[in-house]
Amino acid sequence: MAKIFFPQYKKGREGIETFEGTILEHAQKLGVEIASECGGLGKCGRCIVRIDRGTQYLNRKTELEKKFPLGGEERLACQARIIEPEADIHVFIKAFGKYSILSESMQTRVEVEPSVYKKGNRVLHRSGEDMGKYEGKILGLAIDVGTTTLVMQVVNLEDGRTIGTLSCMNPQISYGNDVISRIGHTMAHRGGLEELRRVVVEAVNSSLEEMEREKGELRKFIYDAVAVGNSTMRNIFFNQNVSSLGVIPFEPANCKSISKKARDVGLAINPVGNVYGPPLIGGHAGADALADILASGMHRDNGIVMVIDIGTNGEVAVGNKDRIMTASCAAGGAYEGATIKCGVGAIEGAIKNVWITEGKVDYETIGGKRAVGVCGSGLIDLLAELLRSGIMTKKARIESEFLINERISITQQDIYQLITAKAGLRLDQDLLMDYYGVGLEEIEKIYLAGGFGNFINAESAISIGLLPGAGEKVVKIGNGALAGAREMILSRKMRMEAEDVIDKIEHVKPNEREPDFAYMVAEKMYF
DSSP: OOOEEEETTTSSSEEEEEOSSSHHHHHHHTTOOOOOTSSSSSOOOOOOOEEOOGGBBOOOOTTTTTOOOOOOTTEETTTTTTTTOOOOOOEEEOOOOOOOOOOOOOOOOOOOOSSEEEEEEEEEETTTTTEEOOOOOOOOEEHHHHHHHEEEEEETTOOOOOEEEEEEEGGGGGGGGHHHHHHHHHHHHTHHHHHHHHHHHHHEEEEEEOOOOOOOHOGEEEEEEEEEEOHHHHHHHHTTOOGGGTTTTTOOOOOOOOEEEEETTTOOSHHHHHHHHOOOOOOOHHHHHHHHHHHHGGOSSSEEEEEEOOOOOEEEEEOOOEEEEEEEEEETTTGTTTTTTTTOOOOTTTEEEEEEETTTTEEGGGGGOOOOEEEEHHHHHHHHHHHHHSSTTTOOSSSEEEESSSSSSHHHHHHHHHHHHHHHHHHHHHHHHHHTTTOGOOOEEEEHHHHHHHHHHHHHHHHTTSSOGGGGEEEOOOHHHHHHHHHHBBHHHHHHHHHHHGGGGGEEHHHHHHHTHHHHHHSSHHH
C-alpha cells in the first residue's frame, strides 16, 4: 500500500497509508500542521506544498489553484487530491518553520493555597475528595489554548515554583486560521468537534511527554489543571458545542465554568485529577480575557486601567474593582501573516523590526535567520516607518509596491488589510472609554497582553493609531492569559475571584450598538 510522507515532521517521517482525499486531509489525520486560514476552501493560498515525489498520483491543478503563483511542483494541499497511487508520495511544506511563541508572563504574587493539598500521606481536594496516596509531589498545569498557539506551564502546588514551560503551535491551524473556520468545521463535518478536541488535547499530552524527557516523571503528579482560551477554544477543549458562536447573535451556549476529570477530557495527567475551565465573559471574549483581567489586577484596582490583548482575536477591557467593560473583535489575522502577500507568523527568519533611513531599509529577523517574510511586529514597524518617511500618505496610500529586499515587499492591498485590522481594535478601545465615561487622561495604565502585544514597538503602534497616544502608560505583561491561569492553579481564592468578577463584567458589542459602525471603522483606518 502506498504511503504519503511529510519528512519535515518527526511524526510525518513514517508516513500514513493513502486514501481518497486531499494532502491536507492526510496531514490532518497524521497530526501534521499545514496552515490553512480558509479551512481548506482554496481561498487563502497559504497551504502551499511542494511535491518532491509522486506528482503523477495527484489530480491536475484546479481552477482555484491557477489563481495563485504556484511553482511547477507546488500545489495547494487542500486542492491536491490523491488518485490511485502506485508508489509513495513525499511532500515538503513551504510554511514550515519554528515559531517564536511567547511563554513568558508577569510574575504573580498570589498566596499559595491550591485546591489540592497534602494531608498526612494522602492527597486531598478542598471538596473533601481523597485523590490517593501522596507520592512525593503535587503539581498543577496551566494551559493557554490560543487560536494559533498552545502554552503550558507545570507548577509545584506545594511551594508555587514553576517546574517548566512549553509551547507549540495549535494543530487546529490545519482546520483554519480563525475561530470561524473551526466553528464551521464542527458544523460541516460529522465528528468535527471531537476531531478538533482530540488534536489539541493530544498536543498538550505530547508537550507534557516532551517535558518529562527533560525533567523526569511529572504527569502522574499533576492533580489539577486550568485551561483558558477564547470562547471557541475553551469550549472545543471541553467538547462543548460551539455552533452558536458561528451564527447570530454569536454567543456561547455555555458561559459557565466547567470542571471535569482528566480522564474524561483525555488529558494525560493523574486520571483522578481535575480540569477547570474558567467562565466565559460573552461573545468571543472568553476565559483568556478573564485571565488577563485577573493577571493585571484590574478587578482590584481603585484607578481605571485598560487591558488590550492582541492576538488572532483582540480583546479590550476598561475598568477597576467597581466596574469592568469588555469588547472583542477579529484583530490578528492580517498581523499574523494571513491575507498579506509576504506576511508570515512569528517563525524563524520573520522580519520583526524595520527601520527606513533615507529610503534604505534595515531590518532584524527572528533568530537572526535569512528573511522569509514579515511578522506582526515587523508589519507595524513597517507601516510606521513608511508613514514617518513620507513614502505612505496619511490616507494610507503608496505610489507603488514597496520593496523591503529583493524578494519581500508590501503592496497597497496589504496595507488595506492591515489598516482595516487595526481600525476595528482601535475603535473598540475608543468606544469602550466612551461607554465607560472616561477619557484617555483618566486611564492610569494600559496593559498589553499576549505575544503580539509583547513584541510590538509601542511607539510604532501609537504612530499608526493601533494604540492610543499615551506611550508612558503602556505596560507589557507578557502572556496574561497564562499568568491568570497559573494564579487560578496556585490559589483557590483566585479561582473564586474569577467566578465573582465575571458578574461585574459588562460585555458590549459596538458593531451592534452603533448604527454607523462600519463608517466609524473606516474613519479609524487612516492616520
